[in-house]
Amino acid sequence: MDIKRAIITAAGKSQRTLPLQSLVDRDGQTKTALAIIIEEVLAAGIEELCVVIFPGDEPAYRAAAGEHAKRLVFVKQRQPLGYGHAVSCAEEFAGKKPFLLLVGDHLYVSGETRRCAQQLVETAAAENCAVSAVQATHESKLPYYGAVGGRLAAARKGLYEITEVAEKPTPTEAEQRLIVPGLRAGHYLCFFGMHVLTPSVMAMLAEEVAATGSRGGVHLSATLAKLARRERYLAAELTGRRYDIGARYGLLTAQMALALSGKDRDEVLTGLVELLAQRIR
């Protein structure tokens, strides 16, 4: 499977300004979150990028993308009919090819030389099927994420065959449907905000959009649950962590994570220690 296209969603009401925030990247350069995400995607061998935005946001996004602006295709989500709807707005761009899907308000810090998106794309290419990145997450965070249930894929550590998908499940539901062998008690595999999906997902989303019409409420999770029943669909635990910059102190945490894994680590650490020492006095 050859994955050359990526879709970044950024049209959500509470999400629209987040990719425009500036941070200092691991290389010490000040960039917008959008630029960092674009670099993540390009490093994975992606050639074409599409950003789903709210109408009117294009100029700001072009500016935020900086030198990468010319590579971007913008697609507008005119009505907020659900995350699934946002993705399906890029159906034409995807064009019956597998695609990498990311959310605009998450940043990723890899724990190895390959970046997170690259790990995922390579896994999907090797397994030749849809793969969602997941991270073992404590049950108290379930209200924020979609979660999957399944079993370990044969002989591959960190790779799971997905049997169930639930959007923001309660732990009551999770405990009954989503327990995955090998995880610590009270932990579930929650979405990482990054998927490689097959064209059938776009087809299913289109059906769903048509069926719900202006009522909206088209959720990607529901479609992914269907996908799990139709074709082979895997979850991969990547080496790395995701940072939700929309959460409280999310931007700060993401900045810390970037800084502490980059070239200015010593400088930032020194600053932190000084801050802590002052606080104690």
Place this chain on the structure above:
Amino acid sequence: MLVDLITSRDADRRNASLDAYCGDLTSAQLLAECDELDVFRRRADNLYERVRALFFLYAIHRFHLPGRIKESEAGSEKTAGLIPFAGYEQLLHRRFEEAIDTFLAAQAKDGPSDGLCSALANAYHRLAFQTLADQVRRSVRSVRGNQWMFRVGHPADQPLRIRTELLQRSADGTYPILCEQTPVRMDLTHSAWSDIFFLGMDFPEGAKVLNISVDLGVHGRDARPRPPVSAWLRALDEPVLRLTSVDLGASADITALSDVFDFAKDYLGLLKAAVIAAGIVPPGIEGSGQNLAELLARIVGPGRGLELVSSVNDIPKGSRLAVSTNLLGSLVSVLMRATGQATSLTGELQENERRIVLARALLGEWLGGSGGGWQDSGGVWPGMKLIEGVIAGEGDPEFGISRGRLMPQHRILNLDDASAETRRKLQASLVLVHGGMAQNVGPILEMVTEKYLLRCEAEWRGRQDALRIMDEVLAALKSGDIRALGAATTRNFREPIQAIIPWASTYFTEQLIERVGREFGDDFWGFWMLGGMSGGGMGFIFAPHRKIEGQRRLQEIMSAAKHELQHALPFAMEPVVFDYAINERGTWADLLAGDAALMPSGYYSLTVPQLLRTERQDLPPARRAELDKFATACRAKPELRGMVQTLFDRMFPRLKEEAAGAQNLDELLAANGFDREAHEIIRADLKGGRIGLAQNRLPANLVIEDVRPGDVTHTSRPAHKSIAELGLTALRNGEAAVITLAAGAASRWTQGAGVVKSLHPFCKLGGRHRTFLEVHLAKSRQVARQVGLSVPHVVTTSYLTHGPLTDFLATNRNYGYEGSLLLSRGASVGLRLVPMARDLRFAWEEMPQQVLDEQQQKVRDSLRAALLRWATSAGEATDYRDNLALQCLHPVGHFFEVPNLLRNGTLAALLRERPQLKTLLLHNIDTTGANLDAALLGQHLASGATLSFEVIPRRLDDRGGGLARVDGRVRLVEGLAMPHEELEFGLSYYNSLTTWIDVDGFLRALQLTREDVLAGHEAKIAAGIRALAAKVPTYITLKDVKKRWGHGQEDVFPVAQFEKLWGDLTAVPEIDSRFLVVDRPRGQQLKDQAQLDGWLRDGSAAYVESLCAWE
């Protein structure tokens, strides 16, 4: 050999009865088997093998060994085998394993004895139940969907969020209300209590319950049946958890996390259990010191809270329709829906959601310290369903531990299984009633479990039979034959149920069945017992054309029977007939918004008075808006008509009724010889700390030791012929009479409900239910026939029992008793006092206490804290008047019973009838084996004693003093007076209270003569009694008194009273007291209903029957 009964692969052998195998073994062989079983149970991995071995050990020590030991030691006067106090203490602290080791070590050292057998039986029995209960608890926790709640220990970890629909305000600013309505369940059959967890988990194939969800209304009160149980939930703009139970009239704003776990603080325990079991306040957060407002903020949003209201439409308690479990289910369900734990916010639940509601209800029951069966939340499911045990498979938490799963499976019967026509026909035939009795089913469930695990023959046959009846019932439903259904449920009640537990029926039930049968003949198609026992919820099946008449007549028949038996059996309320309808949708929720967003009307009659007393501007806006909405609804909605009157009555309660009650009490006091002066002295002494629980005790420096062999006379050996002859001659000469003490109200027997114990039909003997009184008269009748002369029989009464006994004996013509039967009315009465907090603390902290199971202990601690607050706020040592008048009075102790015979002229009457009368046999109402035994009478006469007390070798349950040498004098010491609990365990004999009294000797002690008595010298008699009374101590005791309210609800209050006790006469130097050791069947007292089954099984009942001549 016995181990093989547990482990054998052959099912027949495994299901063989223990009793059959023990029958031929000697005591040495039995002891060897016990050794082997004890080793086996210690190493067995399998839970049920272990538990079964424990029950075998219990049964051998309770039923088989005592008799064999006695046979092997016949004739010896051995008193060895005292129960070690250390073991007793270990039992109190629930350290059963250690207690068993302690008792076994004592047995190895001193040899087996009756007392040690009783201790070991008790320890094995309790360890067995503890093991089972622990397993159920583990299973409840490990059900998937419940586990996470035990991990949440901090508000930040709370993963639940309220659904946004519940935060959409109406135009007036009020939040919508989510209302859950749930039917209750009735069991067509529970296959002999097969829903008990322990049974379902060991024998899932036999666990089958056929259960119908019904709507309910009280006939004549409610317009139509509706789901009786409802739960209401909404968001609040205050960071509190507001809980309201409409039926219990209780409401509280909870702001502290610890209060959520304080179950007995108020009447909101069930709502709290639901809040916890639904994960709102997860069980894992208990004791974390975290903040409730923060936790609520995570779920509902900052500054917000939740309000939860429960209502059961005034369905009385004890209906056997699982009202409380279904209410728990309803509450759990509404909370789960509101927090997205069920997909369906409204409408019915999906099957997997119902199952999790069931699991949560089980958890809630466990948290609240109660325990329903696994089918009890049946109302959550629609219509008719077959609930069955499931064999545990790989992946189940129970796999490898028990054969069955904790959670059963539900199969909803379709129209093929029971057509719409059949359902209609069933409703056209069945009359559902509540007989008015509210009894504790707990002991019955324990007996069932025990008999099942022992595979008692009758039990095992009954169980198979019950399963066949289940098939008959299913077949009758399929064919629509309601008459056959009635025959099956009747046979179920008559045969398997009563073969297993005779106590499932009551005299009241038998009367109802008999009267209905007599009146309706062939048109009475059958009886149907609901739940664990009869007397409360019951069903009567009639030919459809007579159902309406059946409803009307049943109400009348039940009321009449209750009226006749109200003093004999514990009734909690007037009997009622229900209207009902099968509910085909199960639990159901609606979202009420806008003008419809109103709580149930009872909620407003409870809360509005308080709101009206508050200045309008001080009310939060949402409250103001709600009041407006409620006022509008009152004007518009017909069901709220009359609300204004209700509110008015609430705010200005009628004072007249209360005054009338108070007058009644004062009249009773005056009529029953209440001594106001003495009462004030006692109050002053109590307040001043001169008397009290601590002061009851003898000085600690007294030497209290066990008696020596010569201090007692053993009577189990065949008496010398001349002694028996002496007694027989006295009987033939008419020199003896019997006094039965019948002043008591059976407080332990009925947990404080207060019935006339002598009139309580406690057991079927000679083919039908017999009262205690009938048993005693039947024994006197047999003696009279043997000696050819009638026996005068005196029954002492009190203010509580005199009226009912007089009426009862008149109606029943003295049970046809041939001799004279005299009632001796008590001549004095006391007024109970609110206890001193000091005495409550002493009772709970200084006296040895039975530590309860973890969760029950928490509930008890919380209850005790509440009672201490009550004592302080009600006023320590003030008169206890806040109850029915009769519950405020108390008898002043059995010391006065014999002196009363002098005061009220009964002795004079006896002496006139029998001038030759020399001896009185005094015994307690519950000492069923006591009679005018010629050999014992001869022994008493030969000794020349004034008083001969009968004592029995002590068993573990014989608590409350004993026979001792106190500073060299042999006397009885009351348990209250023991300076140290441990001393009691050094005493070999326990007082049965049965006393042979030499009339002249006793009169001498009162400085009176027969002539004084016959002449009725009141002043002289009174002076004599006062002088003797001054020589015996006054004890302060705490008594649990029930207060009934609402619809069958009960509270128990410990109140203080004083008493003087008969046994203390043994300490009076001028009275010559002797002590006769008698056999247990003669001396055994029946204090507690839970004793009955053992009493029947160990041969005591047969012994008593052999003494009786019924006709």
